[in-house]
């Protein structure tokens with residue numbers, strides 16, 4: 001039998017929406033995948049030619065870009081932040097919708113911006129690029145969560161973070177000032193694997209057909 005095709009998924013909130021779509025595309029993990037007590041990270045699938053790995057969202061892109069996994073599902077925020085040349089995102093799955101936005105403390109949203117700003121974010125590249133486009137040099141303080149605390153504690157004057165309902169910003173006294181990126185989850189594949197392994201192309205076509213079907217309905 002050939003090496004199994006490795007399919008990488010994030011462990012958190014995208015997963016719930018992705019699982020039904022994956023099942024319709026023939027990616028169905030063994031029962032242990034759903035066992036909250038299991039510490040396994042790699043799972044057999046109904047299709048014996050496939051294995052599923054569960055990793056952090058940012059790491060999904062890294063595994064696929066380096067060819068350690070051949071395909072996966074991840075938010076377009078992660079695809080854009082890394083910009084890996086070996087990673088190809090051919091299908092917009094139209095799930096996991098949110099946006100990447102700049103937010104500032106209430107009361108500090110108006111007035112001209114200085115030429116240098118300190119921004120807290122998990123997305124240093126997208127943040128720097130956005131502010132460069134406005135002629136502002138952004139010094140990014142990299143945080144992995146709870147960005148919303150940074151302005152009130154003097155760590156940064158603004159944040160760049162994911163927004164969905166807007167509740168987290170509101171409850172932390174922040175106001176959204178600009179949207180940098182509208183986000184949805186993508187099917188991603190390793191470019192070399194797409195060229196050399198016909199199973200990868202077939203997988204892309206299955207997901208593409210599913211999304212087209214859903215749009216037509």
Ligand SMILES: Nc1ncnc2c1ncn2[C@@H]1O[C@H](COP(=O)(O)OP(=O)(O)OP(=O)(O)O)[C@@H](O)[C@H]1O
Pocket residue numbers: 010011012013014015055056057058074075076077078096097098162163164165183184185
């Ligand atoms: N409100 C939201 N907050 C965060 N991410 C969201 C939201 N809505 C949709 N997303 C999408 O979900 C992705 C995070 O996915 P998920 O929660 O599955 O990852 P994770 O592996 O748990 O992340 P982490 O590295 O934070 O542990 C984001 O990259 C984004 O594309």
Ligand SMILES: O=P(O)(O)OC[C@H]1O[C@H](OP(=O)(O)OP(=O)(O)O)[C@H](O)[C@@H]1O
Pocket residue numbers: 144145146161162163164165166167168169
């Ligand atoms: O606009 P809202 O609906 O309030 O959602 C946005 C919040 O959700 C995400 O955090 P998450 O819950 O993933 O926690 P984390 O950043 O600590 O992982 C994000 O970083 C925001 O804090």
